Amino acid sequence: MNDKKHIDRLFQEKFKNFEVTPDDAVWHNIHNALHNDKPKRRVMPLWWKLAGIAAVLALLLTVGNVVFNPSDDFNTSEKKLVDTEKTEDSVDSSNLDDVIKSSSEPINSNVITKSDETEVVNTNATISNTTKTVNTQPKTATQIASENRSRTNTENRTKSHPEKKAAQQEDALISTSKKDAVAKNTPNLPQLNANKEAANQANNSAKTFLESEREKATIAQTKDQNPEKTPEVIENKDIIALNTEDDSIEDAIAKANPTNEEEKEEQPNRWNITPNVAPVYFNTLGKGSSIDGQFVNNTKSGEVNMSYGISGSYAINDKIKVRAGVNKVNLGYSTGGVIVYNESNSFIVSSKNNQLQNINFTNQDGSNAFMSTSNLDAQSAPQAFVSSTKGALEQQFGYIEIPLEMEYNIIDSKFGLNVIGGFSTLFLNNNEVFSVLENQRSLIGEANNINSTSFSANFGLGFNYNVSSMLKLNLEPMFKYQINTFTNTSGYFRPYYIGVYTGFSFKF
């Protein structure tokens, strides 16, 4: 049994002074790993945030344009037809006032933000000034400390009300008295003067003091707002620092890698289920009509309907989620400037066909006929005819929507921001056309040119608020461009709809 130690001792003795110098390449790799990866990480999120802001602006502008700029031909055609309707004009002018107001508001807010910025700049300037002056004049720690103490006190004096002064000075004293502990316990303070690498020892220690002092100063400033809380903060800080100090080396080593593994393994909430509800606004890009060629130039106004449904999502990783669901969506729009007349007492022999090319009528008696006002000349049309027949055609259709979308996470904190893209398959389940005449709405038939299956390309932004680890509030403005909706349209009819989807997400 004694002999067995021989081999151990052989190795022990041989390896006692065993040292090998590694290649220089190793140090370069280490250096790069420690100092080069940080800026790279920051570039992407910044870019994405800017892109996100740009997308929000673009979306708001589109919506604003649709809402605040009703198409001009509506007004002109109305004027030609009906002279008495001046209420329309007054409404328009009030709309204009709204537009003017809303445009003036942003200017005001700009002014406000500017003044805010200048304030911020000023405070920054003062901070940097004080640090500079202390840097250039090396003093002992106590001198600096006392100087800072007086500074914080004077700041408090100028800012605070007289009755609070005493308490705040006390707080300031506490904060300064704790500075030594903090300076030792918070060793990883951000290095401000990175350029001065060749600074000597005294300067370095002075810097750490300065940094801690500045932290204290900011804490003291925030104390002006809520004086009770800050001592707790300081205590917490100390406790945290102490905890990190108390961690044994083994723990530190153990933390180095296994914690990463645990984090990877955890990721418990990959699945989300989200019931949602949304107002949806349907409209078309460009001029056109899905009903009949004669309505190409008529005014069309989208209607706001509701969509509701449920979707489930799966998080592939921190950034990307895939989601699918089922939504019921109702869409509708009305075509204005339509003349509805009873064919039986028709005194006009119109060259136009009284039936509409894309509508299957439910009533085959054919008592009503439809015409666009654009086919009439205000002068040539009989006065009685013009005054009695102002109407609209309202088209309603509903879909079962199966969306398949991806979310890319831009901001992930209490408030989150996503960009969403994908497509939906739409199955037609409702298809009706109504005539609206002097507030009377009657079903006249259904459109025969809507495809039973169509698609939409979806883009949007998702804002969410994490209520708890399980529950999230969502707000998602989405733009859905419809593809293959109609087989036979007149003019340039490109339907789309906008929905603001709101709902809760349940994670599990």
Add this chain to the structure above:
Amino acid sequence: MSLEQLIINCKKNDAQAQSQIYKLFSSQLFSLCLKYSKNYAEAQDNLQDAFVTIFKKMNQFSHKGSLEGWMKRITINTALQRYRSVGVFNIVNENQIEDVAVEVNDDEVSLDFLLGIIQELPDRYRLVFNLYVLDDYSHKEIADMLDISTGTSKSNLARARMILKNKIEHHKTRVNSQSL
């Protein structure tokens, strides 16, 4: 600059201080990596990973032990981590065997040769032999670190010794026959 000051500067992620620390300790830690790794390239990877961890975790170093000991432990842990994460422990018969007495005439073997045969050992034998013989860990500690039983640790050590002994003896006879 004193070691204390270097540590303080390292905690601020100061590149110069890091470079100094690296110069002071790299060859010592590299030898450690060489013992725990299969080959030179793997040892270099190990050293690199270990130093990155050391500098990133420098804040957690609290002067309770020596910096050298702390760095050594991180380096060893990095080496073990490699085999834990890759999961390439050789499946061997874990039956308990008797400790084998090994007698070696130690004049005829070079350090390079010994390092070579350590690196040739199956992964876990190499780790257990290094930890127990060269870095003074107990079987209990080794068992915890490698997530094995103390019996397995002892058995692995005995097998490692056997393999090393055979290789040394084989080497000796070859050298002797050459010299004769």
